[in-house]
Amino acid sequence: MSGEISGKVSEAHDFIRGKTDSRPLVGVILGTGLGTLADKIEGKAAVPYSRIPHFPVSTVEGHAGELVFGKLAGVETVAMSGRVHYYEGYSMKEVTFPVRVLRALGCRYLVLSNAAGGMNPLYRAGDIVITVDHINLMGDNPLIGPNEDELGPRFPDMSEPYDGNLIEIAEEVALDKRILVHKGVFVAVAGPNLETAAEYRFLRIIGADLVGMSLVPEDIVAVHAGLKVLAFSVVTDLCFPDSLEPADIRKILKTAAEAEPKLTRLVMGVLGRLEGGAGR
Numbered sequence: 001m002s003g004e005i006s007g008k009v010s011e012a013h014d015f016i017r018g019k020t021d022s023r024p025l026v027g028v029i030l031g032t033g034l035g036t037l038a039d040k041i042e043g044k045a046a047v048p049y050s051r052i053p054h055f056p057v058s059t060v061e062g063h064a065g066e067l068v069f070g071k072l073a074g075v076e077t078v079a080m081s082g083r084v085h086y087y088e089g090y091s092m093k094e095v096t097f098p099v100r101v102l103r104a105l106g107c108r109y110l111v112l113s114n115a116a117g118g119m120n121p122l123y124r125a126g127d128i129v130i131t132v133d134h135i136n137l138m139g140d141n142p143l144i145g146p147n148e149d150e151l152g153p154r155f156p157d158m159s160e161p162y163d164g165n166l167i168e169i170a171e172e173v174a175l176d177k178r179i180l181v182h183k184g185v186f187v188a189v190a191g192p193n194l195e196t197a198a199e200y201r202f203l204r205i206i207g208a209d210l211v212g213m214s215l216v217p218e219d220i221v222a223v224h225a226g227l228k229v230l231a232f233s234v235v236t237d238l239c240f241p242d243s244l245e246p247a248d249i250r251k252i253l254k255t256a257a258e259a260e261p262k263l264t265r266l267v268m269g270v271l272g273r274l275e276g277g278a279g280r
Contacts, residue, residue: 003146003148003150005097006148006150006151008054008097009097009100009101009104012053012055012097012101013101013105015053016052016105020047022045022070023105024106024107025076025107025275026107026109026110026111026274027078027099027105027107027109027111028079028110028112029079029080029083029098029099029110029112029113029218030079031112031113031214032114032236032252032253032256035081036257037263038081040072040268041069041079045068045069045070046066046069047067049065049082052101055098055101056084057084058084066081067079073269073272074271075271075274077271078102085191085192085213086138086190086191086217087190087192087213092138092140092142092144092217095142095217096218096221099218099222100225109227109228109229110222110230111229112131112215112231113232113234113263113267114212114233115233115234115236115252116210116234116235116236117195117211118209118237119208119210119211119239120204120209120210121240123182123184123210123235123238125235125237125255126236127180127181127182127234128180128181128182128235128262128263129182129209129232129233130170130171130230130232131184131185131215131231132162132183132185133161133162133186134162134185134188134215134219135207136187136216137187137188137190138188138189138216138217139190140217142220143156143224152224158223161229162230163230166228166230166270167230169273169274170266170270172273173265174266177266179262179266184210184233186209186210186211186215187203187208187212188212188213189211189212189213191213192213194247195211200239200244210233215233219231230270232263232266234255234256234259234263235255236255236256237255
């Protein structure tokens with residue numbers, strides 16, 4: 001018998017299958033200001049979140065709220081144009097439900113993107129960072145509760161939360177396309193307020209380069225489900241405690257949008273080197 005989450009995933013899957021017969025290999029979750037990558041998808045079909053059973057709907061500016069199916073760099077892809085966040089009032093299971101649906105639709109790879117605050121002094125606004133590890137300080141975990149074995153193991157290993165091979169491919173693509181990328185550790189906090197100077201100092205001391213309010217729950221569930229994950233963060237504001245300035249959300253969105261063309265080239269380059277891709 002299917003568990004509670006499995007049953008809801010099946011309902012969402014069956015509804016989507018009634019709208020498209022696409023069999024995506026890759027799922028892409030597009031974060032703040034980065035939704036225009038979906039415009040690059042060829043032969044696309046869009047399904048609004050609001051119509052999918054049990055699917056959470058984003059309330060945040062810059063998140064379109066639809067699944068977009070088609071080919072990206074020659075690879076069958078489904079892009080989530082917009083995500084939901086824990087701070088919107090959703091439970092962790094609701095926040096990560098879309099990842100379960102992407103896996104049910106056939107995805108074997110998951111590419112995540114988000115906007116983040118940069119705490120590493122080498123970062124500048126607009127830089128792109130490949131996540132190599134993370135720290136979960138959200139105070140919750142999407143796997144808490146009864147484990148549904150059909151979705152994944154009770155105690156998933158997290159020794160490689162972001163796939164090493166995909167990270168290498170991303171670095172190769174960045175070098176070929178002459179795009180500056182960094183590698184860093186991402187720390188997730190609950191939000192929605194931004195952090196204090198003292199908190200930035202603490203987060204930096206414990207080993208974080210970036211801070212944000214998403215990414216980590218989705219990665220945990222993706223690993224639980226057996227997906228290979230690659231994550232990119234766009235540094236939208238600098239979080240240096242000794243020179244901290246008030247956050248300007250309009251400026252953050254503008255910085256994310258300006259970095260989008262570089263991120264689009266990176267993601268398409270990575271997909272082109274996967275099985276079934278359009279090549280180098």
